[in-house]
Amino acid sequence: MAQLIYLDGELVERDQAKISVYDHGLLYGDGVFEGIRAYNGRVFRLDEHLERLERSARAIMLDIPLSREELAEATVRTCRANEVHDGYIRLVVTRGVGDLGLDPRKCPKPSIFIIAANVQFYPEELYEAGLPLITVSTRRNSPACLDPGVKSLNYLNNILGKIECILANVEEGIMLTNAGMVSECTGDNIFVRLGDELLTPPAEAGIVDGITRAALIELARDEGIAVAERLFPITDVHAADECFLTGTAAELVPVVMVDGRTIGDGKPGPMTKRLLKRFRELTKSEGTPIYD
Numbered sequence: 175m176a177q178l179i180y181l182d183g184e185l186v187e188r189d190q191a192k193i194s195v196y197d198h199g200l201l202y203g204d205g206v207f208e209g210i211r212a213y214n215g216r217v218f219r220l221d222e223h224l225e226r227l228e229r230s231a232r233a234i235m236l237d238i239p240l241s242r243e244e245l246a247e248a249t250v251r252t253c254r255a256n257e258v259h260d261g262y263i264r265l266v267v268t269r270g271v272g273d274l275g276l277d278p279r280k281c282p283k284p285s286i287f288i289i290a291a292n293v294q295f296y297p298e299e300l301y302e303a304g305l306p307l308i309t310v311s312t313r314r315n316s317p318a319c320l321d322p323g324v325k326s327l328n329y330l331n332n333i334l335g336k337i338e339c340i341l342a343n344v345e346e347g348i349m350l351t352n353a354g355m356v357s358e359c360t361g362d363n364i365f366v367r368l369g370d371e372l373l374t375p376p377a378e379a380g381i382v383d384g385i386t387r388a389a390l391i392e393l394a395r396d397e398g399i400a401v402a403e404r405l406f407p408i409t410d411v412h413a414a415d416e417c418f419l420t421g422t423a424a425e426l427v428p429v430v431m432v433d434g435r436t437i438g439d440g441k442p443g444p445m446t447k448r449l450l451k452r453f454r455e456l457t458k459s460e461g462t463p464i465y466d
């Protein structure tokens with residue numbers, strides 16, 4: 175079955191799904207996006223993703239030409255056309271076709287495309303063994319310059335961090351703020367357990383306001399775990415009893431080593447395992463239905 179891509183209202187075959195070289199999404203990274211997940215024939219937290227997309231678009235003064243309901247309908251329609259049950263969805267809104275200058279007023283019509291595919295990200299063994307991480311030297315974009323809370327098409331800051339990870343032969347890396355505090359990873363949020371407390375960096379650390387992060391905070395509080403959103407240094411990660419990453423693609427991935435320091439006993443910790451189990455139950459129990 176040929177993959178069908180939603181492109182400005184039409185479902186077109188993958189080979190025909192094309193964007194102009196004059197689109198400012200390509201020329202300047204001028205646009206916004208969401209990475210969304212489908213589980214068990216349902217789209218997980220679709221409304222939250224669409225709300226974040228709208229917030230990102232407002233921040234860059236981009237008028238999305240579809241309402242929230244229409245975007246939800248287009249997302250579900252794309253999943254249905256591709257028979258997606260458990261998969262990943264990429265929803266992108268670009269500024270649209272303009273001229274070679276920066277001026278977004280020259281782009282009268284934003285483009286929307288949606289890619290939905292049945293994909294498996296990380297092998298199950300990885301959730302059992304856990305990941306080693308490094309701290310990368312690329313600092314997270316300062317919210318004063320380009321707020322990472324805006325999920326824009328400009329991901330070069332993260333890509334530079336990812337290149338450092340690739341060179342060090344690790345999957346993910348921790349990015350620090352300009353002031354040297356822990357921010358997040360190149361494509362995931364980070365949590366550490368120190369004693370009884372679960373810590374994660376706050377918005378001011380220049381993080382993406384993760385949908386998975388928010389779900390984990392809810393689940394942890396429901397489990398009676400004290401969760402704090404505050405700034406902490408990398409030494410708190412090195413000394414952590416447990417550490418894990420959250421993201422739409424990653425779900426919740428245990429971390430067992432950071433910068434050569436073993437976390438806990440070098441295996442995914444008990445709180446991490448409990449929260450991963452709860453998260454998987456949650457993803458199976460809610461979501462916007464794709465099929466009637």
Ligand SMILES: Cc1ncc(COP(=O)(O)O)c(C=O)c1O
Pocket residue numbers: 209332358359360361362363381382383384385386387420421422423
């Ligand atoms: C830089 C970055 N941090 C964190 C996340 C995790 O956010 P979410 O859980 O909404 O996927 C993402 C994924 O979009 C990301 O790109």
